[in-house]
Amino acid sequence: xxxxxxxxxxxxxxxxxxxxxxxxxxxxxxxxxxxxxxxxxxxxxxxxxxxxxxxxxxxxxxxxxxxxxxxxxxxxxxxxxxxxxxxxxxxxxxxxxxxxxxxxxxxxxxxxxxxxxxxxxxxxxxxxxxxxxxxxxxxxxxxxxxxxxxxxxxxxxxxxxxxxxxxxxxxxxxxxxxxxxxxxxxxxxxxxxxxxxxxxxxxxxxxxxxxxxxxxxxxxxxxxxxxxxxxxxxxxxxxxxxxxxxxxxxxxxxxxxxxxxxxxxxxxxxxxxxxxxxxxxxxxxxxxxxxxxxxxxxxxxxxxxxxxxxxxxxxxxxxxxxxx
Numbered sequence: 001x002x003x004x005x006x007x008x009x010x011x012x013x014x015x016x017x018x019x020x021x022x023x024x025x026x027x028x029x030x031x032x033x034x035x036x037x038x039x040x041x042x043x044x045x046x047x048x049x050x051x052x053x054x055x056x057x058x059x060x061x062x063x064x065x066x067x068x069x070x071x072x073x074x075x076x077x078x079x080x081x082x083x084x085x086x087x088x089x090x091x092x093x094x095x096x097x098x099x100x101x102x103x104x105x106x107x108x109x110x111x112x113x114x115x116x117x118x119x120x121x122x123x124x125x126x127x128x129x130x131x132x133x134x135x136x137x138x139x140x141x142x143x144x145x146x147x148x149x150x151x152x153x154x155x156x157x158x159x160x161x162x163x164x165x166x167x168x169x170x171x172x173x174x175x176x177x178x179x180x181x182x183x184x185x186x187x188x189x190x191x192x193x194x195x196x197x198x199x200x201x202x203x204x205x206x207x208x209x210x211x212x213x214x215x216x217x218x219x220x221x222x223x224x225x226x227x228x229x230x231x232x233x234x235x236x237x238x239x240x241x242x243x244x245x246x247x248x249x250x251x252x253x254x255x256x257x258x259x260x261x262x263x264x265x266x267x268x269x270x271x272x273x274x275x276x277x278x279x280x281x282x283x284x285x286x287x288x289x290x291x292x293x294x295x296x297x298x299x300x301x302x303x304x305x306x307x308x309x310x311x312x313x314x315x316x317x318x319x320x321x322x323x324x
Contacts, residue, residue: 025183025185026183027181027182027183028129028131028132028135028180028181028182028183028184029132029135029136029139029177029180029181033136034139034177034181037136037139037140037143038139038143040140040315040316041139041140041141041142041143041144041146041147042143042144042147043316043320044140044141044143044144044316044319044320045143045144045145045147045148047320074101074102075088075091075099075100075101075102076099076100076102077097077098077099077100078092078097078098078099078100079100082100083100086100086101086102087099087100087101088100088101108149108150108151108168109145109148109150109151109211109212109213110150110151110152110153110166110208110209110211110212110213111141111142111145111150111151111152111153111172111212111213111215112152112153112154112155112166112204112208112212112213112214112215113138113141113142113152113153113154113155113176113180113215113217114154114155114156114157114204114214114215114216114217114218115131115134115135115138115154115155115156115157115179115180115217115218116131116134116157116216116217116218116219117131117134117156117157117158117184118157118158118187118222119186119187120219120221121134121218121219121245122184122185122186122187123247124247124310125247125248125249126247126248126249126310126311127310127311127313128310128311129184129310130219130245130246130247130310131184131245132184132310133245133308133309133310133312134180134217134218134243134245135177135180135181136315137217137243137245137308137315137319138154138176138177138180138215138217139177139180139181140315140316140319141215141319142172142173142176142177143173143177145172145173145213146169146170146172146173149168149169150168150169150172151166151167151168151172152166152167152168152169152172152173152175152176153165153166153167153172153176154176154179154180155200155203155204156179156180157197157200157218159187161200162179163203163207164176164179194222194224194226194227197222197227198226198227198230201227201230201231201234202230204234205230205233205234205237208234208237208238209238210237210238211237211238211239212238212239213238213239213241214234214238214239214240214241215241215243216240216241216242216243217243217245218242218243218244218245219244219245219246220242220244220294220298221290223294223297223298225297227297228297228300228301231297231298231301231303232300232301232302234301234303235301235302235303236302239304240301240302240303240304241303241304241306242298242303242304242305242306243306243308244294244305244306244307244308245308245309245310246291246307246308246309246310247309247310247311248309248310248311250287251284251287252280252283252284252287253272253274253279253280253283253284254274255274255275255280256274256275257273257274257275258271258272258273258274258275259271259272259273259274260272291307306318306319
């Protein structure tokens with residue numbers, strides 16, 4: 001079903017605030033860009049295989065778990081303790097042995113998208129902010145899941161976290177995208193403590209059903225050893241996909257001479273002469289070390305991991321190669 005541009009425009013309207021500049025009031029995604037992502041998501045949906053699902057929303061996808069339902073699956077030999085109301089009398093009469101009917105339950109897949117909107121994600125030097133790239137990827141995932149009539153919910157990690165309950169198909173996609181595209185003005189210089197992320201992971205573990213698909217869009221600068229056990233539990237219970245958003249300047253400093261840098265998470269400021277090749281080399285080496293640590297931690301949890309540059313315009317080829 002198409003997603004009309006008029007409806008998207010209405011959902012993205014924001015009320016002006018005198019205390020903020022116009023740019024800070026603009027949605028992260030325009031209605032036109034969202035409409036383009038909806039078209040691209042059709043290709044992503046076609047490439048996604050059916051996944052094992054264990055949620056109890058009514059839907060069109062079949063669970064591999066057998067139980068009482070409307071669709072007959074198979075007959076199997078009777079085992080002591082089985083409910084005789086499910087006896088397959090025809091097969092029993094034909095074979096002379098007691099057989100039972102099994103059914104395949106109709107269950108709906110659940111997609112839960114986590115968007116990190118903390119201070120470090122509100123940064124960008126090429127094309128867009130990291131949080132904007134996260135919103136673009138989330139829109140693609142949500143539209144693709146809507147094509148499968150999945151139940152779509154989400155968590156926005158922000159100054160005040162927002163939880164979106166799962167809604168079926170198109171309604172869930174629009175609610176998620178509306179929230180993801182909300183204006184994202186700079187936050188006060190403050191970083192969420194590691195224990196705050198720990199609480200967020202605990203909430204995901206408690207609130208999501210086994211077999212759900214969980215996609216976390218973040219720079220994962222917060223990831224510490226203390227988070228690994230919970231991430232590993234999430235990866236064991238569901239399909240965990242970590243999409244790490246990185247800005248080009250985080251990989252390599254440009255040669256722009258003496259420049260002032262501001263740490264949005266700690267409030268620190270520092271002057272750095274980027275004209276020195278040794279300084280740029282040290283920065284690149286520090287990035288590689290941090291990135292290796294993040295990749296190692298995520299690998300130990302069992303999560304799938306994708307690194308996505310914030311400057312990338314065409315997301316579809318990258319996601320098609322990593323989200324199958």
